[in-house]
Amino acid sequence: MSEDTIKGRVADAVKGHWVDTRAPDWLRPYARLARWERPIGWWLLLWPCWWSAALAAIAGGAAYPDPWHLLLFMIGAIAMRGAGCTYNDLVDQDIDDKVARTRSRPLPSGQVTPLQAKVFLVAQALVGLAVLLQFNGFAILLGMASLAVVAVYPFMKRVTNWPQLFLGLAFSWGAFMGWAAAFGRLDWPAVALYAGGILWTIGYDTIYAHQDKEDDALVGVKSTARLFGDRTRPALVLLYGGATALFAAALVGAGGGILAFVGLAAGFMHLMRQIAVLDIDDNDQCLKLFRSNAQFGWILFAGLVADALARTLF
Incomplete structure (x- = not known):
């Protein structure tokens, strides 16, 4: 066993992160299971929640989204993203062991046992449940309904060229939650936001999946990166x-003003830049562009919050 494996390091993990430098040895494999050193995952899960909360603030005439809801969504996103990664690793042990980038992950490398991973999964899920129970009854039921999509997602790469669609169905669920937490119901602007989030997720995860397309072809894993191939840019x-377009429809439905649309336009320019510079054969660039979607999230959120605030001041 290599020194890196003993210390809980993983080939595709961020080097020099606090998980490497400060976390005790016993915690490192669990931190790697939850991808704590890679916050981009929980940011991407969090953004639809925060967008929805900000959209609800605009629709409800509030000056800003409920800060308590924003905090709860952040805690829940971190916990449930970690739980999702742990679940995904349990399902994908056989595949991860065959791919160079992932075979040093905690489960295939033997740093944790499947039983230990399952206990850790339950612990993270309980944190997510505790967060969910802070909301109204409708939002609680809606949040629980998301588990069906989360449960099937890891298996989709075996049966369809569109696993990114199922990731979008799961990761965009927060577009419902912010609205439901504010109003105790769903309206069509939240549905439009959800649909837009699905397309956005398929896009950024297609870029991410280009890193693994060669290994995926060898082990039989399907993806939109393999499906689109050289047609990725027009896709x-x-x-x-x-x-x-769907985000714009959500803004119209919620009564969004000029600042919300300015934020959306700036975000669209950011997305188009991703496409313009994309090299699907440059793994490092694909990872960088994938991570830049956190910036897109900030741009859109800032426009929504600025619009809500401006409507109450002027």
């Missing part, structure tokens, strides 16, 4: 363009 234009 992204359709996906990101469709996402922007």
Whole structure:
């Protein structure tokens, strides 16, 4: 066993992170299971929640989204993203062991046992449940309904070329939650936000999946990166363009003003830049562009919050 494995390091993990430098040895494999050193995952899960909360603030005439809801969504996103990664690793042990980038992960490398991973999964899920129970009854039921999509997602790469669609169904669920937490119901602006989030997710995860397309082909894993191939750029234009149109529809439905649309326009420019510079054969660039979607989240959220605030001040 290598020194890196003993210390709980993983080939595709961020180097020099606090998990490597400060976490005790016993915690490192669990931190790797939850991907704590890679916050981009929980940011991408969190953004639809925060967008929805900000959209609800606009629709409800509030100056800003409920800060308590924003905090709860952040805690829940971190916990449930970690639980999802742990679950995904349990399902994918056989695949991860065959891929160079993932075979040093805690489960295939033997740093944790499947039983230990399952206990850790339950612990993270309980944190998520504790967060969910802080909301109204409708939002609680809605949040629980998301588990069906989460449960099937890891298996989709075995049966369809569109596993990114199922990731979008799961990761965009927060577009319902912010609205439901504010109003105790769903309205069509939240549905439009959800649909846009799905297309956005398919787009950014297609970019991410180009890192693994060669290994995926060898082990029989399907993805939109393999499906689109050299047609990835025009596919992204359709996906990101469709996402922007649906986000715009959500803004119209919620009564969004000029600042919300300015934020959306700036976000669209950010997405188009991703497409313009994309090199699907440059793994490092694909990872960088994937991570840049956190910036897109901030841009859109800032526009929504600024619009809500401006409507109450002027």
